[in-house]
Amino acid sequence: MKKLFFLLATILIAFSCSKDDNRQQDYAPELTKVEPLTPAEVNSIINKQIEETGTFKWDDVDSYVLWSAVMNGNSILTVGYDSKPFSENRSQKSIEIKNDIISLAVDIESDLAEKAKSAKDVLVYDSEIINYIDLHVTSIDVIEALRYNPDVRYVEPSGYEYFAHENIEKSSSGCNTTPANVYTADYVTIAPNAQLSWTYAKHNIPQAWSYSTGSGITVGLIDTGVSAEQSLLGSNFNNGYSSGRFIQKYGTYVNSIWPWSTSTDGPHDKCGHGTLMAATIASPRNNRNLPVGVAYGCNLVAYRATSDVVLDGYHEKRGVSIALTQLANRSDVKVISMSIGHIFSAGNISDAIKYAYSKGKLIIAAGGTSTNFTNWAGVIFPASMSETVAVTGITDGSGYTECAVCHKGSKIDFTVIMQRAGNSDRTSVCLGFFENTNTYVGGSSVATATTAGIAALIWARHPSWTRQQVLDKMKQSASFYPNRHSDFGWGTINALAAVL
Known part of the structure; x- marks a missing residue:
């Protein structure tokens, strides 16, 4: 037949x-x-x-x-x-x-x-x-x-759903709401009693704060939503050192096997991943001895558009496409962070990214985070698109070595130091899913969110700049510039140099 x-x-x-x-x-x-x-x-x-x-x-x-x-x-x-x-x-x-x-x-x-x-x-x-x-x-x-x-x-x-029929583990930096036991050596305390992740110093982010905290810039986050259990990403987001800003939460993900369903399950995170990305970008500089975000002065518009980090279902693809379209239509949104993806493309997401790009958005996407068994896939979608900025994570060892679960390749644009060379469990420190908790977060996911925060610092310093001007400054402030590495792009951004 x-x-x-x-x-x-x-x-x-x-x-x-x-x-x-x-x-x-x-x-x-x-x-x-x-x-x-x-x-x-x-x-x-x-x-x-x-x-x-x-x-x-x-x-x-x-x-x-x-x-x-x-x-x-x-x-x-x-x-x-x-x-x-x-x-x-x-x-x-x-x-x-x-x-x-x-x-x-x-x-x-x-x-x-x-x-x-x-x-x-x-x-x-x-x-x-x-x-x-x-x-x-x-x-x-x-x-x-x-x-x-x-x-x-x-x-x-x-x-x-490709992954539903593959015996493959999803990203190790995917769904997890359990707080980790964080080593005290992996953060320092800064005023007014906030934790500063060890990774920030590798990019001169604390020094950059003397010139910019991201104030006045709105970052869009497309992920699994933001926890309703974390007040620092809710009612206490606009407070103290981080006053004069807002957080907004929306949901475009429909949790149903029925394709015609249109009722979303709300803006709140049920996975944990989106919360940690929101925290990395914009957690407030607090007095609770909890981690601060890279751009603690920026606004955040967070979407629950997917159930987890792998865009493998119908409603996930549609939810992300809708979220991209809505963020594209907001004039205040400058940066869009996407620590999500798939090993091959989806037309409706690709089209929506092109629409957001036409609106001048700087779209930063994860190069890929997986188990060692699947990191052969190379730079994943949508980071593989020319309209996005692809980011991956590296260790703090000598030379350039991708993190234990990070992808690399010719389409990577920037790297972020986010893992201890001697211990793959010790990654970037950030605010946890539940109240009064901190945790570790790794992979190209946190590298993407960190880069989105740095982009917000630059844009806040130069609010009249275009996307291209911000991107050029990111390149010029990176470790390999004016050259480009075959696997790690322009390299690691020096946030201080980027805001001067």
Whole structure:
């Protein structure tokens, strides 16, 4: 049966390539019905491509593999349409393209079901600004038709969860709400009785505070939310040395297996990761003997857009895309921190990043944190995009050595010293998930949040600067500048030099 499918697919390709126009109407006769590949078989194809090329794209597999992933992912197909990734004022042509795609899917799905279906049955989600829609489809013919439609940029199985079918541990700096026993040698106490992580001195951050604390700059954080149990990231965020600022919390993540669900589970962190990133960026300079953040004077807008650090589910991808779009539309947000990702890209997130980039946002993303078993993946998405600034973590040993769980590669832009060379458990010290607690946080996650805080210090020092000017200053203040390292980019930023 599979051989018959591939024969028909070959005929389809030859037929489609012979047409310059009207490919949507004349795409092919209905393909023979076949059983989808199992998730293990789909993952085997993905893994082979990653091993051979270092990356994976759904565009590079045939329609049978793509359809199999759709069928193993709640039958959700994400379609990026029109020539541009976003439209603030959608043209009539763009609307017609979208409606034609929906109508085509409805017609083919109706034929398969042998009963009439409506757009309501097929359309799951329609983004207002990003040019993509989510469809519920079961026919491989829909996929074939759309893949050869010149107005379609991508078709992806956004409901397919790669890691659900892999025997791989997720990031070691992922979900964890348990406070650690922090060595007293890993922090010093500063006025008015706050803890200063040992890592900050490696970047001259305390010295930079004489010139900037991030005041007046708003940082957007897209992660797992912020703990409702931590008042220093709530009612006591605007206090003392950190007065005159605000924290706002939003939720775009829908905790449901049902694709049509739209009710989020709120802004509060249930994982722990987002809380530690928020703390690293902006924890107040407090008098409770608890850790201070890098930019303790900045504002923070935090989104719960995902359940954990790996963007492997439909609602996580949609939640992150929505969060990016909303932050992009805020004129006060200058920096966006994303210590989350996946080993391959998602079109709706990629489009939203391009939209945020078009709005002048400095988007800082984690280069990748994993177990030693999976750090072969290289720089992960979205840090692999040219529109983002990719960051990884290194140890405090001589030379440049990535942390025990950190990725490296040619797409890394900056490094942060965040792990003791002799003890991989002793990483950056930050405020904990629960009240009156501190903990350790590591990986490229904390490196990203630290860099976002440094960017806020620079921008607060020069509030009229553009993104490019801030980025140039970051480069010029880094250890390898004017050269670029093949695995560690511009190197480690000297925050003091960056704000002078």
